[in-house]
Amino acid sequence: MLHIVNKSPYERNALESCLRLALPGAALLLIEDGVYAATRGNVAEPRLREAMQRMDIYALRPDLEARGMAGRVIQGVKLVDYDGFVDLVCERPNCQSWL
Amino acid sequence: MSEFENDAGGESAGRIKKFMFVNRKAPYGTIYALEGLEVVLIAAAFDQDVSLAFVDDGVYQLAKGQQTKALEIKNFSPAYRALEGYDVEKLYAERESLEARGLAAEDLIVPVEVLSSTELAELMAVQDVVISS
Amino acid sequence: MRLGILVNEGPYTHQASDSAYQFVKAAIAKGHAIHRVFFYHDGVNNSTKHTEPPQDDRHLVNRWSKLAGEHGIDLVVCVAAALRRGIKDEMLAPGFRISGLGQLVETGIEGDRLVVFGD
Numbered sequence: 001m002l003h004i005v006n007k008s009p010y011e012r013n014a015l016e017s018c019l020r021l022a023l024p025g026a027a028l029l030l031i032e033d034g035v036y037a038a039t040r041g042n043v044a045e046p047r048l049r050e051a052m053q054r055m056d057i058y059a060l061r062p063d064l065e066a067r068g069m070a071g072r073v074i075q076g077v078k079l080v081d082y083d084g085f086v087d088l089v090c091e092r093p094n095c096q097s098w099l
Numbered sequence: 100m101s102e103f104e105n106d107a108g109g110e111s112a113g114r115i116k117k118f119m120f121v122n123r124k125a126p127y128g129t130i131y132a133l134e135g136l137e138v139v140l141i142a143a144a145f146d147q148d149v150s151l152a153f154v155d156d157g158v159y160q161l162a163k164g165q166q167t168k169a170l171e172i173k174n175f176s177p178a179y180r181a182l183e184g185y186d187v188e189k190l191y192a193e194r195e196s197l198e199a200r201g202l203a204a205e206d207l208i209v210p211v212e213v214l215s216s217t218e219l220a221e222l223m224a225v226q227d228v229v230i231s232s
Numbered sequence: 233m234r235l236g237i238l239v240n241e242g243p244y245t246h247q248a249s250d251s252a253y254q255f256v257k258a259a260i261a262k263g264h265a266i267h268r269v270f271f272y273h274d275g276v277n278n279s280t281k282h283t284e285p286p287q288d289d290r291h292l293v294n295r296w297s298k299l300a301g302e303h304g305i306d307l308v309v310c311v312a313a314a315l316r317r318g319i320k321d322e323m324l325a326p327g328f329r330i331s332g333l334g335q336l337v338e339t340g341i342e343g344d345r346l347v348v349f350g351d
Binding site: 141 | 238272273312313332334336337340341342346348350
């Protein structure tokens with residue numbers, strides 16, 4: 001399963017719920033305002049680091065760049081462009097957007 | 100013209116996929132719960148393997164005693180009771196979401212299977228299509 | 233692969249339509265087929281030809297129309313959601329058509345994946 005989260009962890013509980021309901025081995029892609037969760041020192045960093053032990057975590061580079069956050073990414077978060085987003089969708093058997 | 104006029108025939112006839120509708124939003128404040136329910140009914144009309152999961156504020160959609168008269172917005176909560184008539188019988192609520200809101204299964208207008216996060220996660224993982232709203 | 237796309241928010245207010253467009257463009261470039269893009273909830277507002285953004289902004293509606301014209305992508309606007317929001321056939325930009333929710337379910341069945349963009 002590819003989980004897609006597009007909301008800042010300060011605004012919504014989407015990331016928190018996603019991590020609660022993601023099985024080990026799943027992938028998480030942070031897009032739009034969701035990319036703030038991938039930056040150093042943000043409120044979700046401890047949860048994200050813990051989740052990294054059991055799942056692959058990605059963030060959409062164009063969304064990080066647009067927000068001036070490209071240089072602040074937590075080590076271990078993999079950056080992808082839109083074609084990487086497409087690959088993730090195709091590689092995983094299913095996907096879910098946490099709207 | 101109505102969305103109910105689609106006949107479930109054509110190319111897709113006979114193919115059954117697992118559709119899970121993940122309801123995470125409360126009713127009335129936004130339209131997602133109501134319009135989401137309309138998709139559920141259509142998926143059921145296409146004879147798909149439909150299930151509904153109520154997570155986070157989505158559990159509020161099922162709260163008993165909804166009275167919307169003063170809002171002049173239609174109370175659509177009775178529609179959940181009609182789901183059975185469309186053979187939509189797989190309704191799940193996440194225990195953690197209910198407990199975090201001081202709710203229990205008996206506070207809901209329809210019977211649901213209360214699942215732990217892990218149990219629900221396992222169900223989600225085997226779906227073909229997950230539509231969250 | 234055959235990919236289905238669901239867009240749940242209108243243009244400009246949310247990034248959903250932009251994200252979906254960039255995703256679709258990348259998917260086509262990689263040789264995937266887009267089975268359908270379905271517009272639901274306020275997403276139906278992506279379809280109106282009366283949209284006129286400022287000159288220096290991207291034109292989301294025209295971008296979708298152009299993509300549909302160049303790649304034969306089926307852009308479907310939900311009839312119930314459209315009527316609720318005052319969107320009628322005669323207001324549609326090229327490439328868009330109004331149809332029922334069955335088209336969304338069909339994309340879920342026929343497509344290999346359904347990717348949802350929304351709020």
